[in-house]
Amino acid sequence: MNEQEIIAKAKTDVSAFDYLYDKYFLQIYKFVMLRVRDRDIANEVVSDVFYKAMSKLHTFKWRSVPFSSWLYRIAMNEISNYYRREERKRKLVGVLIHESDEPYGSVTYEEAQSYDFLHKYIKMLPQRDQDVIVFRYMEKKSFEEISQIFGKKEGYVRVILHRALKKLEQSLPKEVIENVGRKVS
Amino acid sequence: MSVEKYLENIRVPEVHPCPFSVRLKHNLRRSIYEKRRRIELTLKVTSSLGIVVSIFTIVMIYNPSLANNLHNNLLYKTGVVKTEAIDFEQLLAEKRQTEIELPLDQGIALGMKQNVSQGFEDGQAFQVNELSELPEEKPYIIRKVRDKNNRTIYLISDVNKRN
The missing domain is CATH 1.20.5 (Single alpha-helices involved in coiled-coils or other helix-helix interfaces)
Structure with a gap:
């Protein structure tokens, strides 16, 4: 039974749902976790992603786009929705959250190589740029896969990735990049 | 880069x-x-x-x-009275009964013979066709039996209605 048939079956059959869930849960959870870096938020977002996906399974149409791309797209939307809700809440209660920019001098090379350090700078980028960087460098996805997820052509993905890297380079401390360049080369 | x-x-x-x-x-x-x-x-x-x-x-x-x-x-269950199974001798011994030994001619002499249609003492005529209009207060079963001495006995039994 191919995946198309399993998806069709999962609309009514719980065992087919189990198969899809077991296959894709970790991928989606990892992506969401990399994007939000908070276990509680990730749990909330992933719950919403799977609930929406499974309850709207009948709307999924197999058009040469993998099921995983559809799930990633829902996950991206849910992450955006989450941040939009949070932003609205902050505006409503008038809370000013100031996140201090930690100077590079206090961060070791090892710490700079960690994803948590990078995430502080990634999250300053627009949502779409964050997604494309995470897919390309953390999830190690090909341009073809990323283009399927975004529902755009590969050229478009290359352009937005290039722009996102430029923005990230500007925001990252120069010492970090130079240091890495020296160590790697 | x-x-x-x-x-x-x-x-x-x-x-x-x-x-x-x-x-x-x-x-x-x-x-x-x-x-x-x-x-x-x-x-x-x-x-x-x-x-x-x-x-x-x-x-x-x-x-x-x-x-x-x-x-x-x-819903409506009716009971069947099995008369064959009743021991009348025992019934007569156990049940409350009233025995009236009143020869017919003596009754006539006492003025007790009276047709229902002829009316009662208060003078009101009692029409037979009015019977259907009268509300039933309580039903009874009357059985006519004959004892060993060849006497006719009427047994009047209460009937409890089933709701």
Whole structure:
């Protein structure tokens, strides 16, 4: 039974749902976790992603786009929705959250190589740029896969990735990049 | 681009969502599939009952006497008195009874013979056709038996109505 048939079956059959869930849960959870870096938020977002996906399974149409791309797209939307809700809440209660920019001098090379350090700078980028960087460098996805997820052509993905890297380079401390360049080369 | 090299060397953290994964799977199964199954089951039961009621209604329209038969058989139960099984001697010994030995001619002499249709002492005529209009207060069964001495005995028994 191919995946198309399993998806069709999962609309009514719980065992087919189990198969899809077991296959894709970790991928989606990892992506969401990399994007939000908070276990509680990730749990909330992933719950919403799977609930929406499974309850709207009948709307999924197999058009040469993998099921995983559809799930990633829902996950991206849910992450955006989450941040939009949070932003609205902050505006409503008038809370000013100031996140201090930690100077590079206090961060070791090892710490700079960690994803948590990078995430502080990634999250300053627009949502779409964050997604494309995470897919390309953390999830190690090909341009073809990323283009399927975004529902755009590969050229478009290359352009937005290039722009996102430029923005990230500007925001990252120069010492970090130079240091890495020296160590790697 | 040096930033690309930096990103390629980033240590990607591992994720271990085991307890959450199991919990979410259970919740999803319950909220999506079990809910759907319950709705389908309710629909099936409702539609089955609807079909049965519709068939019954159609049968009632075509054959109304069926309803009467059903009512009599299912709801209205009548008892059958088995007179053969009654031991009248014992019944006479045990039950409260009133014995009147009154020869017919003596009764006439005493002025006790009277037709119902002739009216009562207060002079009001009692018409037989009015009997059907009178409300029944209590039913009785009257049995006529004959004892060993060839005497005629009328047994009047209470009948308790079944509701």
